[in-house]
Amino acid sequence: MADGGSPGALRKPLVSVRGLKMHFPIYAGILRRKVGAVKAVDGVSFDILEGETLGLVGESGCGKSTVGRALLRLYEPTAGQVVIGGEDIASLPPDALRRKRPMMQMVFQDPQASLNPRMTVAAIIGEPLDEHTDWDEDKKTARVYELMDQVGLNRRFANRYPHEFSGGQRQRIGIARALALNPRFIVCDEPIAALDVSIQAQVVNLLEDLQDRLGLTYLFISHDLSMVRHIADRVAVMYLGQIAELSPREALYARPLHPYARALLSAVPEADPTLEATRQRIILKGDVPSPANPPKGCNFCTRCPQVMAVCRDVEPELAEVEPGRFVACHLMAMDTAGGHASPGAEVREHNQQGEVK
Amino acid sequence: MTETAVQIEKVRGPWGDVWAQFRKHKGAMTALFLLGGLAVFCLIGPLVWRIDPNFIESDTVKMFKMRNQGPSLAHPLGTDQLGRDMLARMMFGGRISLAVGTVAMLVAIFIGTTVGVMAGFFRRIDGLLMRLTDLFLALPLLPLLLVMIFLFRDTVAGILGPRLGTFLLIVMAIGLTSWMQAARVVRGEVLALKEREFVLAARSIGTPSRRIITRHILPNVLSPVLVAATLGIAAAIITESVLSFLGLGFPPDFPTWGRLLYDGIAEIRTYPERVIWPGLAISLTVLSVNYIGDGLRDALDPRIRGR
Amino acid sequence: MLTFTLRRLLTAIPTLLLISLVIFLLVDLAPGSPLSDVPLTVPPDVRQKMLEAMGADQPVMVRYFLWLKQFFWIEPLYGIDALLGTDFAQGAQRIISWQSKVPVFQIIGERLPQTLTVVGTAYLIGVLIALPIGIYSAYRQYSWFDQAGTFFAMAGFSVPTFFTGNLLILIFAVNLGWFPTIYDTNLEVVDWASFTKMLAQMALPVTVLALFNAAEISRYTRSSVLENLGQDYVRTARAKGMGEQKVVLKHVLRNSLIPVVTVVALGLPTVFGGAIVTEQIFKINGIGAALIGAINVSDLPTVQTVTFIFAVLIVMFNLIADILYGILDPRIRYD
Amino acid sequence: MPDGAEPVLDVRGLKTVFKTRGGEIHAVNSVSFHLRPGEMLGVVGESGSGKSVTMMSLIGLLPSPPAEVRGGEVLLGGRDLLKLAPRELQAVRGAKVGFVFQDPMTSLNPVFSVGNQIMEPLIKHMGMTKRQAEDRAAELLALVGIPDARKRLKSYPHQFSGGMRQRVMIAIALACDPDVLIADEPTTALDVTIQAQIIELVKELRQKLGMAIVWITHDLGVIAGIADRVMVMYGGQVVEQAPVRELFANPQHPYTRALLKTVPSLTGERAARLEVIQGQPPILSGAPVACPFRARCAHAHDRCEAENPQRRAIDGLPVGQGHDVACHWSPEVRHG
Amino acid sequence: ERGADGEVKIFYYQAVSTLNAYLSSGTKDVEAGSLVLEPLAGFDQDGQLFPRLAQDIPTVENGGVAADLTSITWKLKEGLVWSDGTPVTSADVKFTYEYCTAPDGGCAQGAKYEGIASIETPDDLTVIVKFEGPKPYPYQPFTGGTAPILQKAQFEACLGAAAQSCVEQNSKPIGTGPFIVTDFKVNDVVTLEVNPNYRDAAKPAFGKVTIKGGGDALAAASAVMETGEFDYAWNTQINPDQQKQMEAGGKGTFVNAFGTLVERIEINMTDPSPALPEGERSTVKHPHPIFSDPNVRKALSMAIDRQALVDIGYGGAGRPTCNLVPAPAYQASDNTGCLTQDVEGAKALLAEAGWTDTDGDGILDKDGKKFSILYQTSVNAVRQDFQALIKGWWNAIGIEVELKSIDASVFFGGDAASPDTFQKFYADVEMYANNFDGTDAEPYMSQYLCDKIPGPENQWQGENINRFCDPAYDALVKELSTTSGIEARGELVKKLNDMLTKDSNVVIPLVDRGRFSAKSNTLDGFVMNSWDTELWNVQDWTRAK
């Protein structure tokens, strides 16, 4: 992929991912030999600029979490580079990696599951301090309180256990823990998916506040497209281990280019009966193919409403089709190469877009 | 900080909840009292009832009068075939049986937890450790116990004296042959825990494996371990009595419940109470420990506790 | 499934070889000598000659490899010969008991029927009473039936079998005279009279063992049923209008049985192993009694062979339990 | 949807409590609603507001103990379901009322084939033979859009994806042509693209089969797309009820208003900050004497503390027919 | 009339593992085998030899034994046939000798055939056993249940190493006895039926015998005395209380007979201290620091109340004794001095020997050394009671006693690698029982010779367990080996016996243990025998009418 940071040319990328692959081997047979791999992430490249929020959306199982985890090297990536703050995380030796950890942190999907039920809030938030500082108890306590203030948790709760909190509060604990070491980059892996609607907003607001105050950079993973629209600056749409489209927020939501992005956006219900009554959804047929056995050619060719012969053969490259917009689709290639794509495809595309608008 | 003085309220902690739930389990509470009673009987009893459990009247004529007596004020549980006081023997024997149960359980739990955690956490040694567990499961217990007692008795007895030595040996032998179940349970639990997000969270912080184990894994396998522990006590007490039954236990002048029971069975026709007392003591202990384990299982399961 | 089974069988081979070696060394290291029941009137030089004749004076590894060869090669040949009337074995030396000078496999053959009938019946009965108790206890959790069932199960665990066994003998065999105290291995069931005799001599040991087994299995059943009663699909079944019986006995039971069946399968090796203590008490000369007898006189070939067969059974039933799991639970398909 | 038709389901003053060691939890408090043939009622409300408990109380699906239905009537075709004997109730479940649960992953029995599970109610309620039931099950699977239906009858649930499993659940619920279908968050666990598939399917089926549907969800977007009428629940009570357009256009209850604002829009103006509902959901111990929303309500006043507001119609139609709300505050706004 | 009384059921709680006495000398195997296989002569209930396959007992007087005592000539009964109908010949007798002495055969009765130069069979009925030197007691070979005659035809292929794998032969031997084996389940049950070719056409009265095994003495006694499931149970050694209770039931009786089995305490004359280097513990290099003084040993013996031991442990199955050789009468010493307990005397003796309690802890000491001893025996309920009682008595005279009990298979196993064998004797005193085969005590007395002391150099295989060594004793044993004539030999044995017990107290005899079995009241003709197998006259058993 070309240099990904065109719109924010002023800002330099903090995170830069190139050709990231994460394959989980499958063993089978009498001798338990490797017979294949779950290609959870299969060649993903993108940049995240300093202070920016990159949204990552896609269907369940398309590899979003895997990207997030491989980025922080919680998984050993199969291939590719992950440069964060100038160092390639993917090839760092364990010691250096450990020293690097404070600058990149993660907030997890399930606030219940990501907190050890047998540790107090203070211990949970203080754990990174235990690991990376040699401060004395007082200093640590002071920092823990400061963090609790920052995320809006009452200091009185310091000695309580996670099960005594509501979901939103728990997620705050998780965020406080991620903030403890003053990270610059945080991967938020569906931080609101497990929360009630009325609480989701609180957490998202908190994340935004913190970003404003501390200049954080987020990779915001979610399948809630409305929320991503709210929080992200740019959005990457993933399908089956690959990025289908990577565009600035407004551009994407106004006019998705990749057929999958289009289908995805059309499927999101809007809290407006009038709109809903008239809206035409693109209903995708069939199921997502298994990442262990992705189709030949374009990953989306099995479900794509605009599939062409070439899609079943050649894998499309992620290419910049408009300034700042990257799409991996043969339709785009035709658009740019031949000026006009085949009339049929073009017409249909217009029809559908017209109705979405 | 200005507000460090904020009063940090004392919380019940998770143990408070466990206790609250445990108290609701009638069977477990009864069992706890029963076991407490038995423990007091064995530990404090001898301080009150000061007859030497091995005292034999050396004057033969007197000794013959004292043999095989039924319950009386002087000997509330009667006397045995050599005129020894059964109450004193029961108390003394109880000390050893309870101690064997507890210590053997600790040994088994320690090994089981270590193996289970290692196998569950480190994929690379999992296969090896599990084969080891299979191996131990498949080994015949009796020859194994015999060999261990044979190989190490003298060395251990030389260092610790014959009584403590035998005690240690029996306890180790029982422990070493009964850790496998715990290891399997713990491994299963660890395999699941390892995938929980808080372990991932710790990893993302940069917590090294050994601290992940001590800080995050171990406290969370506590409940199956505790339950295994109570069952382990029960099993160890029974194993000790079977060892006595097979003549492998403690020295003969060293009463334990198991040995008293074994000796009593030979006399079951003539003096059935000799079987009843130790039999009852063993059964009651094991029964209460089992009930306590049951209560603990409920109390420690947050799903049940939440209800 | 097939490759899973094959793979497990393949890994079982080195495991079993290792187990056989460990058992051999253990049994060999164990104190005691095959001559301990020879009277003291027999002088030392004669004893030495007896040892040599048994081959007990050979180095451990020599004996181990001899045993390996006999167990895995010669004995199967004899087995084939016995089946097909061939003569592959050509009189090669079998595994012979030091104590009785009889091939160990012959002893096992003679012992197995007793063990299978008594312990097997007890196991079967145990399972048959455990299931309804476990199911009903779980269905009516905390009812008096559940409490009683729990107590029964706990008591079954807690009372050592050598205690209950002796008590039953005293009451029912000695005092009341309803049952014999000595198990007659020669008894063949040919008519009604011999059948009732058989029942009479099996009654006590089967009761003791069945209660013990039932205690354990009913606990497993109960907790498994409890677990499943709380599952969503039970609600679905009720929402479909299914009757309670169908909900419990079809939907819940089938799921609950999966872990129970594996536990039952894992317990099966003990059926072959015999319950050493119970066999002792009721004077049933089964495999368990043979093993303990052999241990007492340090009859190494017998101890080694019998324990190794147990080990094989344990490993095998572990595998069977896993396979059963896969068969019963469509979600689990190894591979 | 004929407005004046007799309701198929009429729930009046339903009360359900849970007896726990911490005291009684009043999970459902005097909930009333009705459903006309072919109508689709959407139920929204935050987690724990009593949506599921209400629906399960209707046909006695709650485990008792700890649940206990304390009062009210559930009239289905003129019969009060709460007064039926267990056997009679069983004849209603599945036959007259179909139920689809939230989690498609766990709601199907993993060890029986999908066909078997669809056939069960057919055999029980319709008295079909195995053969007939099998044919009908295949039809149903095809109806919910599973290709190659007859073959898939032999599949086990784990061989289906989440969306397909939810379709199977729907097929089961539809098996006996129920008068009422209750769908309890049927798409919450699913992806947007799959959710869209299911929603389309249900819409289509309603057109074809004409039964009345209750659709529970958190997602206002879903409600907007499919419901005829909406019932908003909070703290075990119905706080507002209105036809769908009316509700979105003219929300009355402060909770409904707040709820509508918290959701970011996909197409509309992008707000700088999201609105939030401050505070905690209420604890439902003890019979309600005050408005459950008072602690989080910007408009709360003394009366809210003293008196639990009753549902009142605000558009002249009787309560339950048009737009009604249970709030002491809203009329003032309107008139003031 | 033969076979008229149906089935007789016999219980041997130690189950029968083989019927060939030469491959296992376990009493149960020998006795079960004796129903089938017979020796030339057996012992009756008084220890007198009587002919079985032989026409009569050869003696010097009747010329059967050579005057120089170097050979003995046996004559077989005429017309004897094996159960398969073939005649019994002198070749079978000779073969039996060859069978037991063949190298690699592992014959358990090898001792019986020691010192034989050759065996000649001048004709089918005559067997001449030639010894290497004069044998004052020439009746060892071919007599008693432990030395039966095998059929050459059947066992020819089982010589030497092959003996062990002759399964069919060992479990179904062809014999001359009243019964033949029909079914044999190893260590479980033997079924036998009448030998149609048995020499006495009217016997046996029982047509079928079942010998069942398994369980323990208590179960065995109960099966005869309480439930009546069996007619006869071997070795029903149970405690006296239970003996009484069972006899009161009236279904059967206990029968006993006293032989030479004596429960005794052996005193270690060497130092077993663990402080000594391995290989020197309990060896003659280091004499025992306490027991070298005979008065101390005597005091130990005096403190014991032997009658109490019998009353508690054996009841009818034992009687107190002060002798190592308590029977037969002609060689039993009239030594009764130890039968009354004398605690005060024991104390006085110890004080005299310089053992006093100087520090007042109740334990005697001398030269700063405590009188503290380790007392070991095998695991066995009665022995443990004895240990406890004797410990009590010894405590009463100021001796500290530590008890140890060792699994019988280890204690008696003779494994040179184990520290716990009774031969190694890593204790100060130990208790067990021993006896001798037949009636002649010579081999028994020669166990206490100086050169039979076990030690590392002979892999601890000696029989002189207490490491007693007295040249005078050795000389007397030598004299015994050349003396013939019952009376003269008896006197010598008495002298030897007294040297070990009364005079030096290196052996402290406790209880003369009889054979003790249970017999149903419906069984007639049973005569207890402590010199040969208990089934010695099974052909005369009948069902009580």
Ligand SMILES: Nc1ncnc2c1ncn2[C@@H]1O[C@H](COP(=O)(O)OP(=O)(O)OP(=O)(O)O)[C@@H](O)[C@H]1O
């Ligand atoms: N440890 C693993 N071993 C094997 N396969 C894995 C592993 N982790 C993830 N996968 C597979 O990789 C694919 C991508 O998983 P991932 O969790 O990244 O998806 P996701 O987009 O985060 O989905 P969701 O929205 O459900 O969280 C899935 O097919 C999953 O089954």
Ligand SMILES: Nc1ncnc2c1ncn2[C@@H]1O[C@H](COP(=O)(O)OP(=O)(O)OP(=O)(O)O)[C@@H](O)[C@H]1O
């Ligand atoms: N078994 C139970 N025991 C005690 N209280 C219960 C039980 N089940 C539900 N409740 C309580 O009943 C109330 C209503 O629960 P319900 O499940 O109906 O909420 P809901 O609106 O369906 O929420 P969600 O959207 O999370 O499904 C909650 O406060 C809950 O705590």
Ligand SMILES: [Mg+2]
């Ligand atoms: Mg994910």
Ligand SMILES: [Mg+2]
């Ligand atoms: Mg719900």
